Amino acid sequence: MKIETDHDRCIGAGQCVLTEPRIFDQDDDGLVRVLTERPRGADETAARTAVFICPAKALSLVEE
Numbered sequence: 001m002k003i004e005t006d007h008d009r010c011i012g013a014g015q016c017v018l019t020e021p022r023i024f025d026q027d028d029d030g031l032v033r034v035l036t037e038r039p040r041g042a043d044e045t046a047a048r049t050a051v052f053i054c055p056a057k058a059l060s061l062v063e064e
Protein backbone atom coordinates (compact mmCIF):
# COMPACT_ATOMS: atom_id res chain seq x y z
CA MET A 1 0.00 0.00 0.00
CA LYS A 2 1.28 3.43 -0.94
CA ILE A 3 0.24 6.91 0.23
CA GLU A 4 -0.48 9.37 -2.56
CA THR A 5 -0.95 13.10 -2.11
CA ASP A 6 -2.66 15.74 -4.21
CA HIS A 7 -0.89 19.04 -3.66
CA ASP A 8 -3.53 20.85 -5.70
CA ARG A 9 -6.08 19.88 -3.05
CA CYS A 10 -3.93 20.21 0.10
CA ILE A 11 -4.82 23.34 2.03
CA GLY A 12 -2.04 22.96 4.60
CA ALA A 13 -4.41 22.37 7.47
CA GLY A 14 -1.86 20.07 9.08
CA GLN A 15 -4.33 17.58 10.49
CA CYS A 16 -2.32 14.71 9.05
CA VAL A 17 0.88 15.97 10.70
CA LEU A 18 -0.81 16.52 14.05
CA THR A 19 -2.30 13.06 13.93
CA GLU A 20 0.66 11.09 12.57
CA PRO A 21 3.97 13.04 12.70
CA ARG A 22 5.94 9.86 12.02
CA ILE A 23 4.30 9.57 8.60
CA PHE A 24 3.54 13.15 7.51
CA ASP A 25 5.30 16.51 7.56
CA GLN A 26 4.69 19.87 5.88
CA ASP A 27 6.99 21.69 3.49
CA ASP A 28 7.89 25.38 3.69
CA ASP A 29 4.60 26.26 2.02
CA GLY A 30 2.63 24.17 4.50
CA LEU A 31 1.81 21.46 1.98
CA VAL A 32 1.91 17.84 3.00
CA ARG A 33 5.13 15.86 2.67
CA VAL A 34 5.05 12.09 3.16
CA LEU A 35 7.83 10.70 5.34
CA THR A 36 6.77 7.05 5.13
CA GLU A 37 5.47 6.38 1.64
CA ARG A 38 4.66 2.70 2.25
CA PRO A 39 3.51 2.32 5.86
CA ARG A 40 3.32 -1.12 7.45
CA GLY A 41 1.53 -2.53 10.48
CA ALA A 42 0.39 0.12 12.96
CA ASP A 43 1.60 2.85 10.60
CA GLU A 44 -0.77 1.56 7.94
CA THR A 45 -3.68 1.95 10.34
CA ALA A 46 -2.46 5.43 11.22
CA ALA A 47 -2.24 6.35 7.55
CA ARG A 48 -5.83 5.24 7.02
CA THR A 49 -6.89 7.51 9.87
CA ALA A 50 -5.04 10.46 8.35
CA VAL A 51 -6.68 9.88 4.97
CA PHE A 52 -10.07 9.81 6.68
CA ILE A 53 -9.59 13.06 8.62
CA CYS A 54 -7.95 15.19 5.90
CA PRO A 55 -10.46 18.01 5.39
CA ALA A 56 -9.39 18.57 1.76
CA LYS A 57 -9.39 14.90 0.73
CA ALA A 58 -5.81 15.39 -0.45
CA LEU A 59 -4.59 11.99 0.72
CA SER A 60 -5.32 8.58 -0.70
CA LEU A 61 -4.08 5.02 -0.33
CA VAL A 62 -3.27 2.90 -3.35
CA GLU A 63 -3.05 -0.87 -3.07
CA GLU A 64 -0.02 -2.20 -4.95
Ligand code: SF4
Residues within 6 Å of the ligand: 009, 010, 011, 012, 013, 014, 015, 016, 017, 026, 030, 031, 032, 053, 054, 055, 056, 057, 058, 059
Ligand atom coordinates in the same frame (compact mmCIF):
# COMPACT_ATOMS: atom_id res chain seq x y z
S1 SF4 B 1 -2.95 16.55 3.38
FE1 SF4 B 1 -4.89 17.20 4.28
S2 SF4 B 1 -4.56 17.16 6.50
FE2 SF4 B 1 -2.55 17.10 5.52
S3 SF4 B 1 -1.87 19.22 5.40
FE3 SF4 B 1 -2.91 18.77 3.47
S4 SF4 B 1 -5.04 19.35 3.77
FE4 SF4 B 1 -4.10 19.23 5.79
